[in-house]
Amino acid sequence: MPELKKNMRLLISQNIGFTAATIILVVLWLLYNFLHPRGFSSAVLIQNTNESVAIVFVAIAQTLPVLLGGLDLSVGAVMTLANCVASVLVSGTPFQIILGMMITLLTGTAFGLLNGLVVVYGRIQPIIATLATGSIAIGLALFIRPQPGGDVDGDLGWALTNDLYELVATYGWWDADAGWFAPISWFPVPLLIILVISFGIWIPFKRTITGRTVYAIGSSESAAFMSGLPIDRAKLAAFTLAGFFAACGGLYLAIQTSSGNADISQAGSYTLNSIAAVVLGGTSLLGGIGGAIGSLVGALLLRLLAFYFRILSIDPLLQPLIEGVVLLVAVSLGALRTLQTKNRLRLFR
Incomplete structure (x- = not known):
């Protein structure tokens, strides 16, 4: 037992940013539900998670370049491009829908790979390359969808933006009223999508040599190079995976809204919010510290702020001011350790 407590303290101390963000998220979420007239209901949870999926995936996409010690300014644009591609292709027969979803994800993944190739072989700083x-990406999105619109399959949109009951009932996989299914039928499909894709891809990747190399590069690229780690492969994998996650956000946004929109301001907003979410989740902007799960928590915190605007009826004219202050504080926290450290090497001890 003492050994377990010691390990828990060590784990918390090494992940203090993530731990603090998680505690704040839980407290604010509970308070929000107490204040909401329909709080702690499946309907509220479904609505909240629906509005959070896109920013969660874009925040995870941003995490990988940040762990390398860089920033990806294209995640919002890639998400927007994927959104426009999906608005054209995700309709028709089941085969056409699946093919359209695959092409959408491949589009974002290809852009991520392009970012990695430019950074690795062009030897250009990530912030400039992206x-x-x-x-x-925005230019292509405008070419595909010069005006907002599209025709995403309605059944797919309904099934993936509701609870498990509606998903099963829509496609008739089994009897949605079955007794064994009732205890979990209320669970929101959007939340399930977030958990399955985030944990299902990030956890295995983090445990690979390539994933560990991403952390090593962020801590000290020269040390990683001297250790013989596959630096180029890790950078390519990180940016490619970032493109994939950004495409996941764009695809879901198209399914949710049944349309595509090549909105430049939207792309910029998602990019800025992704950086703030990464920092809120405990990932260092210097690289090497943090992870995608922390960014998931940070993104949910940002969305929870918008939910409070609604429940407290905050004046719309004041909302951008409050959001700006929160984002500024969040990004500033990322540099706090640097300001407190005289020797950069101490950051990695």
């Missing part, structure tokens, strides 16, 4: 590729 600024350029992000502009390309």
Whole structure:
């Protein structure tokens, strides 16, 4: 037992940012539900998770370049491009819908790979490379969808934005009223999508040599190089995976809204919020510290702020001011350890 307590203290101390963000999220979420007239209901949970999916995936996409010690300014643009592609392709027969979803995800993944190739072989700083590729992504999105619109399959949109009961009832996989299914039928499909994709991809990746190399590069690229780690492969994998997660956000946004929109301001907003979510989740902007699960928590915290605006009837004119202050504080926290450290090497001890 003493050994277990010691390990728990060590784990918390090494992940203090993530721990604090998780506690704050739980407390604020409970308070929000107490204040909401229909709090602690499946309907409220479904609505909240629906509004959170896109920013969660974009925040996870941002996490990988940040762990390398860089920033990806194209995640919002890639999400927007995927959103527009999905608004054109995700309709028709079941085969066409699945094919359209695959092409959408491949589009984002390809852009992520492009970012990695430019950074690795072009030897350009990530922030500059992704600024350029992000502009390309927005240009393609405008070409595909010059005006908002689209025709995403309605059954798919209904099934994936509701609870498990509606998902099963829509596609008739089994009897949705079955007794064994009732205890979990209320569970929101959007939340299930977040958990399955986030944990199902991030946890295995983190445990691979490539995933560990991403952390090593963020801590000290020269030390990683001297250790013989596959640096180029890790950078390519990180940016490619970032493109995939950004595409997941764009695909879900198209399914949720049944349309695509090549909105430049939306792309910029998602990119900025993704950086704030990463920092709120305990990932260091210097790289090497943090993870995608922390960014998931940080993204949910940001969305919870918007939920409070609604429940407290905050003046819309004041909302951008409050959001700006929160984002500024969140990003500033990322530099706090740097300001408190005289020797950069101490950050990695």
